Amino acid sequence: MIARKVGIGRQSYSMPTLATKVDGLNFPNPFIIASGPPGTNLNVIAKAFKEGWGAVIAKTVSLDAAKVINVTPRYAKLMSRDGREVVGWENIELISDRPFKIWIEEFKRCKEMFPDRVLIASIMEEYRQDAWVEIVERCQDAGVDGFELNFSCPHGLPERKMGAAMGEDCEILEEVCGWVMRAARTPVWAKMTPNITRIEEPSRAALRAGCQGISAINTIRCVMGINLQTLRPEPAVEGYTTPGGFSSKAIRPIALRMVMEIATMMGREFPSRSLSGIGGIESGGEAAQFILAGADTVQVCTGVMKAGYECVKPMCEELLAFMAEHNFETLADFKGKSLPYFTTHADLVGRQRQRKAAQKKAVAADGEWSADSFAQQSDALSRE
Numbered sequence: 001m002i003a004r005k006v007g008i009g010r011q012s013y014s015m016p017t018l019a020t021k022v023d024g025l026n027f028p029n030p031f032i033i034a035s036g037p038p039g040t041n042l043n044v045i046a047k048a049f050k051e052g053w054g055a056v057i058a059k060t061v062s063l064d065a066a067k068v069i070n071v072t073p074r075y076a077k078l079m080s081r082d083g084r085e086v087v088g089w090e091n092i093e094l095i096s097d098r099p100f101k102i103w104i105e106e107f108k109r110c111k112e113m114f115p116d117r118v119l120i121a122s123i124m125e126e127y128r129q130d131a132w133v134e135i136v137e138r139c140q141d142a143g144v145d146g147f148e149l150n151f152s153c154p155h156g157l158p159e160r161k162m163g164a165a166m167g168e169d170c171e172i173l174e175e176v177c178g179w180v181m182r183a184a185r186t187p188v189w190a191k192m193t194p195n196i197t198r199i200e201e202p203s204r205a206a207l208r209a210g211c212q213g214i215s216a217i218n219t220i221r222c223v224m225g226i227n228l229q230t231l232r233p234e235p236a237v238e239g240y241t242t243p244g245g246f247s248s249k250a251i252r253p254i255a256l257r258m259v260m261e262i263a264t265m266m267g268r269e270f271p272s273r274s275l276s277g278i279g280g281i282e283s284g285g286e287a288a289q290f291i292l293a294g295a296d297t298v299q300v301c302t303g304v305m306k307a308g309y310e311c312v313k314p315m316c317e318e319l320l321a322f323m324a325e326h327n328f329e330t331l332a333d334f335k336g337k338s339l340p341y342f343t344t345h346a347d348l349v350g351r352q353r354q355r356k357a358a359q360k361k362a363v364a365a366d367g368e369w370s371a372d373s374f375a376q377q378s379d380a381l382s383r384e
Contacts, residue, residue: 016323018054018316020331022274022296023187023212025118025145029054030287030319030331031312034278034299035122035148035191038309040096042106046113051309052316055118057299060095060150061103062124062162063135068097076224076235078250088251089302090224092155092235092244095124095163100138107142119143122191124150127161127172129179136183146186149177149211151202152193152218154245164193164218170205177209189213189276192262194251195221199258200265207266213274215299216262217255219245247302248280255279256293263294263336282307284318291331292338 018029033039033048033056040059048056062068070093078088096103110119121144125131136147151167166172173190180188190206192199194217203214221243226233233241259277266273277295281287282303290298303311328334362380363369369377 014329016320016329018319018331020296023146025055025187026116027054027118027297028052029312029316030291030295030297031315032057032118032120032276032297032299033304034301035060035150036301036305037093038301038304039122041098042110044309045106045110045119047309048304048312049114049117051312053309053312054297055120055145057120057122057148058096058103058107060122060124060153061098061100061135061139062095063100063131065097065099068094070094070097071237073235073237074244076244078224078248086306087249088224088246089248089305090222090235090244090246091219092242095150095153100135104138104142107139107144111143118145120146120148120189122148122150124153124162127166127176132176132179133183136180140184140186144186146188147180147184148189148191148215149180149206150191150218151176151206152191154193154195154219154221155243164195164221167191167193167202168196170202173202174205174209177206177211181210187212189215189274191215191218192258193218194254194258198261200261203262204265204269207270207273211273213276213296214262214266215276215278217251217258217279219247220251220254222246248306249282250280252280252286256289259290259295260293260339260342264339264342267294267336267339282311282315284315284320285322287315287319288322288334289338291335294336294339296331296335 020027020030031054033053035057036059039045039056045056045058074091074093076090077086080087121139123135123139125135150163151173153163166176177190188211190211192203192214196202199216206214223243224234232239235241255278263275266275274296275294276297276299277290278299281290281298281300287298363377
């Protein structure tokens, strides 16, 4: 994208722009509503677009919503020690429980209402080729601009081999991505589970199958806590619970590390593919960190649940301020700019050893000159 030129007297400078093009899709800014409650129906999706979000990924849909039954309560919060801030959020919510035919109608209406905005369908199905092909064909016929394949929900429908149960198996994931890619006419992103030792492996499998991009990460499987009065785990449903997905700012360091690992792998093996970063992003500065680590776009879910859809405005302002401070005109100017500074522990040891050796050679005072190494000391003082 070309930044706008602003003149001041004889000088001119380029105003930074958040607009970006990823996989052929035009985003007014990189902030995307992540799949989840903030994209659970047309009413809230429309609200997101009106507030200025760059794109919306609708809540995950499947062909048969009759098997999806949610419970209450389904959330639990981890508060800071002073009780003033939500730092962690657990959910045991399932994918959309709304009939698929209603989603198809709302996808169509959404594109009629917002024809120039990016609407992405998050889809999840059982391990059946006909089901994946059908859901892709029907969603894209309804006008969605792309797909995100949910291989990552840590707690929903594992008995049907869906979500993370599929995303943890690279062989099955690659096969399913192949089915989707043969049917899809729009960009496809595969959403990764963090509940795995090396996130590069399933990411590589999805890209090998032809997916245009990767989304990472989904929530981390967790138990939020146990009530010391009732001795029951939370969130408690009739006194019982099940492990759920952990999100919010507490997971950001883990998400940032995994995005860095995926971006590093993609830079070597799939340099033309895209990456959407997810995990505890609640400010423009935090979004900048994910882009510096290799992300093209960033997704927000829990942040919207905590602060409302209008939180996109200050995030855009903060990201623009960061870009202006560093004279970055576009997101591409700083995408992945921090990646070269990640290395191995052995390399860190070597670099530190070299620095200390150089310091020892350099003379700091007249009394340190040595007759035996005079020439080497002189040379050390002639270099930076």
